[in-house]
Amino acid sequence: MAKLIIVDDEKQIRAALRDILEYEGYEVDEAKDGEEGLDMIMHKKYDVALCDIKMPKMNGLELLMKVNEAERSTQVVMISAFGNVENAVEATKRGAFDFITKPPDLNRLLITVRNAIEQSKLVQETKTLKKRIYKLNEIIGESDPIKKVKDTINRVAATEARVLVTGPNGSGKEMVAKQIHEKGSRATQQLVEVNCAAIPSELIESELFGHERGAFTGAASRRVGKFEQADGGTLFLDEIGDMSLSAQAKVLRALQENKITRVGGDKEIKVNVRVIAATNKDLRQEIVNGNFREDLFHRLSVILIHVPPLAERRGDIPLLTDKFLHDIATDYNAPPKRLTSGALNFLQSLPWTGNVRELRNVIERLVIMCGDEISLEDVKLYT
Secondary structure, eight states: OOEEEEEOSOHHHHHHHHHHHHHTTOEEEEESSHHHHHHHHHHSOOSEEEEESSOSSSOHHHHHHHHHHTTOOOEEEEEESOOOHHHHHHHHHTTOSEEEESSOOHHHHHHHHHHHHHHHHHHHHHHHHHHHHHHHTOOOOOSHHHHHHHHHHHHHTTSOOOEEEEOOTTSSHHHHHHHHHHHSTTTTSOEEEEEGGGSOTTTHHHHHHEEOTTSSTTOOSOEEOHHHHTTTSEEEEETGGGSOHHHHHHHHHHHHHSEEEOBTOOOEEEOOOEEEEEESSOHHHHHHTTSSOHHHHHHHOSEEEEOOOGGGOGGGHHHHHHHHHHHHHHHTTSOOOEEOHHHHHHHHHSOOTTHHHHHHHHHHHHHHHSOSEEOHHHHHHHO
């Protein structure tokens, strides 16, 4: 049942609105002024607040501003006898869902309330989804190397500094990039990912910068590249050590000038992108070998974050195992399984050349193939 609150200093108005809304099946509370209404909204979840503008102690616009500052999912509908355009515009600018004049038209009131409830649900679902995504990208571990990684992420996320993430395959470089994005000022914008190793060298420039129609055989229409898609947000260049030298030169120019040019085009396009790059290669050695530009390396590596292999943080394996058992159980809509102490000790002794990714795959295999309790014999059989 949707929950509503009526915030109005006129008792008769509150009673009339309450009768109408309760008849429609809503749960309704009342507040006699803005201060009381704000206190109730902060301590109880409401889908919609019907709020007068002129009230003692705190007016409706002040209440609206404080509700929005607190990032509540409650949708505020302003109701006022002073139904002029100026009030309506001001309320909308401050984030009101709608503005209704007194006495309200019954049909319009009920339609507005239904729409506001739907909006409140969407806002709440979005917040829940973001929390789930954040938890999926959470970096698990309490070892010293992982604490250092987490500390660096917290320090650099709020800045615009470019970050180069290094580490072996499967160690969690992508999760580091996602954490930096989600904790930064660009979190509400897109994180666009490019796997440079998965794109043929002849197509990487088109993928990054886009192309104009007819730029090459098969270019039947204009294409927007990843730099443009990430405008205002973050571009994650994974496995940048595999990028061709010609593409590296164009990326360097884009970073220097904040401009790109589509393949086959001559128009310069301004882009505002934060770049995070990752690689499993030793780029300093690649520079010596002539495979990577030194000037691009210095552009990318304002901040360096090294993600250690799992073999260097074996103490984190129990925490990772618990998380994977929980996540996999959630995916399969089943109760979590558990490992015996012998099974867990054996997992900690393995080399884990595939790092965290390999560990997760092994746990999923064990969950599928074993009973509620996973024994040492099970682990030896399926690893």
